[in-house]
Amino acid sequence: xxxxxxxxxxxxxxxxxxxxxxxxxxxxxxxxxxxxxxxxxxxxxxxxxxxxxxxxxxxxxxxxxxxxxxxxxxxxxxxxxxxxxxxxxxxxxxxxxxxxxxxxxxxxxxxxxxxxxxxxxxxxxxxxxxxxxxxxxxxxxxxxxxxxxxxxxxxxxxxxxxxxxxxxxxxxxxxxxxxxxxxxxxxxxxxxxxxxxxxxxxxxxxxxxxxxxxxxxxxxxxxxxxxxxxxxxxxxxxxxxxxxxxxxxxxxxxxxxxxxxxxxxxxxxxxxxxxxxxxxxxxxxxxxxxxxxxxxxxxxxxxxxxxxxxxxxxxxxxxxxxxxxxxxxxxxxxxxxxxxxxxxxxxxxxxxxxxxxxxxxxxxxxxxxxxxxxxxxxxxxxxxxxxxxxxxxxxxxxxxxxxxxxxxx
Amino acid sequence: xxxxxxxxxxxxxxxxxxxxxxxxxxxxxxxxxxxxxxxxxxxxxxxxxxxxxxxxxxxxxxxxxxxxxxxxxxxxxxxxxxxxxxxxxxxxxxxxxxxxxxxxxxxxxxxxxxxxxxxxxxxxxxxxxxxxxxxxxxxxxxxxxxxxxxxxxxxxxxxxxxxxxxxxxxxxxxxxxxxxxxxxxxxxxxxxxxxxxxxxxxxxxxxxxxxxxxxxxxxxxxxxxxxxxxxxxxxxxxxxxxxxxxxxxxxxxxxxxxxxxxxxxxxxxxxxxxxxxxxxxxxxxxxxxxxxxxxxxxxxxxxxxxxxxxxxxxxxxxxxxxxxxxxxxxxxxxxxxxxxxxxxxxxxxxxxxxxxxxxxxxxxxxxxxxxxxxxxxxxxxxxxxxxxxxxxxxxxxxxxxxxxxxxxx
Numbered sequence: 001x002x003x004x005x006x007x008x009x010x011x012x013x014x015x016x017x018x019x020x021x022x023x024x025x026x027x028x029x030x031x032x033x034x035x036x037x038x039x040x041x042x043x044x045x046x047x048x049x050x051x052x053x054x055x056x057x058x059x060x061x062x063x064x065x066x067x068x069x070x071x072x073x074x075x076x077x078x079x080x081x082x083x084x085x086x087x088x089x090x091x092x093x094x095x096x097x098x099x100x101x102x103x104x105x106x107x108x109x110x111x112x113x114x115x116x117x118x119x120x121x122x123x124x125x126x127x128x129x130x131x132x133x134x135x136x137x138x139x140x141x142x143x144x145x146x147x148x149x150x151x152x153x154x155x156x157x158x159x160x161x162x163x164x165x166x167x168x169x170x171x172x173x174x175x176x177x178x179x180x181x182x183x184x185x186x187x188x189x190x191x192x193x194x195x196x197x198x199x200x201x202x203x204x205x206x207x208x209x210x211x212x213x214x215x216x217x218x219x220x221x222x223x224x225x226x227x228x229x230x231x232x233x234x235x236x237x238x239x240x241x242x243x244x245x246x247x248x249x250x251x252x253x254x255x256x257x258x259x260x261x262x263x264x265x266x267x268x269x270x271x272x273x274x275x276x277x278x279x280x281x282x283x284x285x286x287x288x289x290x291x292x293x294x295x296x297x298x299x300x301x302x303x304x305x306x307x308x309x310x311x312x313x314x315x316x317x318x319x320x321x322x323x324x325x326x327x328x329x330x331x332x333x334x335x336x337x338x339x340x341x342x343x344x345x346x347x348x349x350x351x352x353x354x355x356x357x358x359x360x361x362x363x364x365x366x367x368x369x370x371x372x373x374x375x376x377x378x379x380x381x382x383x384x385x386x387x388x389x390x391x392x393x394x395x396x397x398x399x400x401x402x403x404x405x406x407x408x409x
Numbered sequence: 410x411x412x413x414x415x416x417x418x419x420x421x422x423x424x425x426x427x428x429x430x431x432x433x434x435x436x437x438x439x440x441x442x443x444x445x446x447x448x449x450x451x452x453x454x455x456x457x458x459x460x461x462x463x464x465x466x467x468x469x470x471x472x473x474x475x476x477x478x479x480x481x482x483x484x485x486x487x488x489x490x491x492x493x494x495x496x497x498x499x500x501x502x503x504x505x506x507x508x509x510x511x512x513x514x515x516x517x518x519x520x521x522x523x524x525x526x527x528x529x530x531x532x533x534x535x536x537x538x539x540x541x542x543x544x545x546x547x548x549x550x551x552x553x554x555x556x557x558x559x560x561x562x563x564x565x566x567x568x569x570x571x572x573x574x575x576x577x578x579x580x581x582x583x584x585x586x587x588x589x590x591x592x593x594x595x596x597x598x599x600x601x602x603x604x605x606x607x608x609x610x611x612x613x614x615x616x617x618x619x620x621x622x623x624x625x626x627x628x629x630x631x632x633x634x635x636x637x638x639x640x641x642x643x644x645x646x647x648x649x650x651x652x653x654x655x656x657x658x659x660x661x662x663x664x665x666x667x668x669x670x671x672x673x674x675x676x677x678x679x680x681x682x683x684x685x686x687x688x689x690x691x692x693x694x695x696x697x698x699x700x701x702x703x704x705x706x707x708x709x710x711x712x713x714x715x716x717x718x719x720x721x722x723x724x725x726x727x728x729x730x731x732x733x734x735x736x737x738x739x740x741x742x743x744x745x746x747x748x749x750x751x752x753x754x755x756x757x758x759x760x761x762x763x764x765x766x767x768x769x770x771x772x773x774x775x776x777x778x779x780x781x782x783x784x785x786x787x788x789x790x791x792x793x794x795x796x797x798x799x800x801x802x803x804x805x806x807x808x809x810x811x812x813x814x815x816x817x818x
Contacts, residue, residue: 002587002620002678003529004686008694015697043480053473056706057466063664064462070664071452106515106666106701113699117550120412137698141526178411211411254480255472255705257515269411277413285417288424289546290522292515296664297465298704 007143016133016378017041020362027366037401039328039389040372042187042347044252046320048301049313052251055304059297070296075288077104077260081299084306085260089245095232101264101280103287104294104302108217108246108259113138114290115213115242115261116179118282119269123178126158128170130188130376130383132215135181152381161382162189164351168340169193172200176208182231183215185222188379188388189349190325190341192227198234205240211269211279212237217246217259220318222344238264242279249346251305251314258294258302321346324398325391331402335409346391349376358384369404416552425542425787426450429771436775446810448737448798449781451596451756453661455729457710458722461660464713468706479705484697486513486669490708493715494669498654504641510673510689512696513703513711517626517655517668522547523699524622524651524670525588527691528678532587535567537579539597539788539795541624544590561790570791571598573760577749578602581609585617591640592624594631597788597797598758599734599750601636607643614649620678620688621646626655626668629727631753647673651688658755660714660723667703667711730755733807734800740811744818755800758785767793778813 020040028036062068076082082102090097105111113134121142127135136157139145146156153159158177160170168191182201185192193201205212214231222229231237246259253259263283268276304310325342332339338351350373352361358375365371365387376386391398429449437445471477485491491511499506514520522543530551536544545566548554555565562568567586569579577600591610594601602610614621623640631638640646655668662668672692677685713719734751741748747760759782761770767784774780774796785795800807 001585001618002532004678004680004688004691005527005529006680008527008691009680009686011694041481045475045478045480047475047478048472050473053469056469056472060462060465060469063457063465063661064459066454066456069454069456069661071454071661072450072663106704109701110699118414118417120414123411134698141695141698176410209410252472252478252480255478255482255702257701257704269413271413271415271418277418279413282413282417285420286550289543289550290519292518292666293664295515295666295704295707297706 005141007141010148011137011140012148016374019378020372020374023363023366024372034370036370036372037393037397038372039393039398039401040374042390042392043254044249044392045394046252046317048252048256049305049310049317051304051307051310051313052301056297056301059300063297073293073296073299075291075293076100076284077102077294078296078299081303084303088306090230090232093229093233095230097232097262098265101262103261103263103283104299105259105261105291106257106294107248108215108244109134111259111261112213112215112244114286115283116142116144118279118286119179119211124156124158125179125181126160126173126177127181127380128162128183128186129159129381130162130379130386131181132183132187133379135213159381162186162191163382164338164340169197172204177210179211179213180205181213181215183217185218185227185345186341186347187218188347188374188376188383190343190345190347191349192222192224192344194226195228195233198228198231202231202234202237202240206236209270210240211267212241214241214243216243218249218345219245220250220314221322221346223322224344227344232262232264238266240267242267247302247305250318251302251310252317253302256298256301258298320395321391324393324395327398328389328391328402332405335402335406342391348389348391350387350389352385352387355385358387361387369401369408371401371404414550416550419557420546420549421557425783429781429783432772432775433781443779445779445781446802446806447781448802448807448810449783451799451801452663453658453801454803455661455726457661457665458714458719458726460713460716460719460722461710465706465710468709472706482702482705482708484700484702485509485693486511486703487705487708490712493712497715499639499641502638502642504639506641506671507674510671512670512672512692513708514668514670514700515666515703516657516662517624517653518543520668520670521622521624521653523695524692525551525553527688527695528588528620533565533567534588534590535569535582535586536590536789537571537592537595538568538790539571539785539792540590541592541596542788544622568790571595571600572791573747573749578606581613586619588620588622589614590622590624592626594627594636594754595750595756596627597756597783597785597792599752599754599756600758601631601633601753603635604637604642607637607640611640611643611646611649615645618679619649620676621650623650623652625652627658627754628654629659629723630731630755632731633753636753641671641673647675649676651676656711656714659727660711660719661726662711665707665710667707729804730800733802733804736807737798737800737811741814744811744815751800757798757800759796759798761794761796764794767796770796778810778817780810780813
């Protein structure tokens with residue numbers, strides 16, 4: 001009799017964005033004439049950079065002739081893309097990595113979801129709170145998170161609150177945790193850590209033999225000098241951290257699917273007997289067994305991001321979103337709200353007025369000004385009393401949303 | 410201290426095709442003037458159908474304008490592709506499935522590798538032998554396969570030998586097994602099961618509450634009437650089987666990455682308490698958490714396979730490969746070899762003469778006629794004494810390889 005993995009049954013049935021979609025549908029049915037402005041889900045709206053379009057057309061044409069056809073590629077990705085990454089994302093910042101430390105994937109969600117497979121199911125884990133739900137859910141699925149308590153917290157997860165009270169700087173734990181997820185610039189709060197703050201985490205990890213999963217999907221939005229683009233800017237990080245990168249928010253690849261994961265050769269984890277094992281080797285084996293590489297066409301598109309033309313086009317798109325972020329941040333501040341993020345990230349984290357609950361404030365915005373955000377509590381218990389807005393919308397929508405909110409207040 | 414998943418350490422260090430690549434490299438270095446004919450690895454060589462090329466160009470252009478840009482798609486795939494699949498692959502054979510029973514993916518390797526996640530790690534499992542290595546390796550990684558014995562077999566895996574002696578028809582087990590992997594048309598043997606033979610497996614599964622993972626990646630190569638294209642042609646299969654399909658070998662998508670998995674709503678597995686749980690729901694949750702959908706451009710390319718033009722082009726490519734298979738099969742037979750497969754599959758399974766070992770025969774072919782095959786034992790213990798040749802090469806290479814082998818004999 002085939003038995004199910006019962007850890008899956010512990011997951012709450014509904015997913016944050018499905019719940020929101022249902023509430024939006026209800027609103028639409030009951031308010032057919034109203035125009036909604038959606039500043040909720042973190043999907044991009046600008047088209048792909050022209051350099052990527054040109055490169056993908058060329059790659060599609062290559063697939064049409066036997067002489068230039070590409071079949072199975074390397075599971076780890078093509079060298080042309082890996083070389084472009086090493087040169088532009090790392091060497092330019094003084095970080096030296098080798099090609100076999102880079103794994104091209106079909107997006108950061110897959111790898112952040114799958115990475116836990118190479119580790120024992122009963123390692124302890126910690127997350128900053130609020131956080132991207134995949135980190136916890138993927139650990140629930142293998143039993144690592146434990147049981148869900150009435151307070152909305154999982155029993156084997158250490159939550160590191162990030163709120164206005166601590167300036168969104170998570171406190172270093174006072175005990176050993178085996179695996180820590182850090183996402184900076186942060187989704188959902190849009191806040192960052194300075195190099196000095198991130199160094200404290202690397203030092204903690206080295207002292208405690210902790211493995212850091214560092215999600216840098218929003219790295220391209222960093223504007224301030226003192227914010228690290230890669231955790232490997234911190235000395236010693238190659239011995240304790242895996243870094244996840246994505247082209248989704250950098251170059252609009254949410255529908256094209258490409259990102260990469262850095263697993264340094266120096267990084268090891270232990271067996272029960274204390275033997276040290278290369279995590280790079282384990283992850284390579286995982287990818288060779290359960291993944292067959294990313295589309296050749298997609299990888300040629302991603303390579304084009306690193307051309308002079310591609311870089312200029314990516315910069316223009318990010319400037320557009322960051323101008324949206326500025327308009328929203330300043331608009332909300334002038335309306336009297338407390339807002340965070342939006343300086344080095346496309347996310348605005350809004351404190352609800354008078355400690356209104358996240359879901360209640362979400363509904364007020366939906367019904368009273370017809371603007372859709374994402375309830376902060378959907379990202380974890382410490383998100384209660386906040387709402388996330390994203391800067392990925394159309395310029396006019398951002399301006400109109402601010403106008404409506406100012407009028408409403 | 411982060412601890413590794415020690416099951417990974419049980420996997421033999423090298424992968425079949427890496428070992429072969431090394432031997433080929435050694436040969437090349439020591440025999441620089443010789444022209445090798447590679448009939449080993451199962452990658453296609455014909456370009457993509459023109460219909461797919463046209464569709465992908467159009468999709469790339471859509472991504473270049475904000476009005477037609479596509480960001481995140483559904484994790485389960487776009488309706489346009491799912492509808493084309495339902496109509497052409499199933500309704501046309503009298504099989505009724507609903508859209509939510511289809512999950513578009515980035516290739517069958519990912520899903521055949523990941524599907525085991527939704528089941529308890531200690532279910533018992535069975536595989537036909539020889540077999541595609543991913544089935545076993547992915548189960549080793551979660552501990553389900555047990556320990557590797559000196560005989561090359563894993564302790565918790567039931568091997569169902571398929572050899573010339575039993576006409577490559579696996580014997581129905583005399584005891585209950587929780588999960589059975591079946592791949593038909595078979596990789597590596599190229600053999601098939603008739604509808605009557607496959608029905609015995611469905612009946613066994615229903616009687617024993619067994620879950621069948623049915624890999625139909627080579628379905629498009631079936632030529633004979635009595636060979637089922639889908640396991641759902643057998644009554645009751647929706648209650649016991651998941652089917653994996655791939656566009657890799659159908660339409661040359663090995664470098665484009667697209668396939669799909671069918672998880673019928675009727676299919677359930679049990680909790681320890683005996684409660685029945687929908688496997689479709691679990692798999693949907695897995696995909697929504699750890700996968701972000703397949704590239705929009707890729708899915709538009711796959712949709713074009715189902716147009717009248719696309720179907721004609723796919724047929725022409727498959728006819729080309731199957732003519733290669735005929736040439737190789739008949740060439741080898743006339744040279745006195747016993748060969749199997751190649752009638753409903755792009756694989757030829759060659760019995761080595763005089764019970765020569767697989768690896769020894771592989772080296773004889775490599776060094777004496779400069780033809781590369783794949784040693785049968787690389788696919789499992791029952792593959793010893795066989796060699797796999799694939800029909801995916803160039804026509805002239807197949808003809809030349811047969812000429813060399815005839816001369817050699």
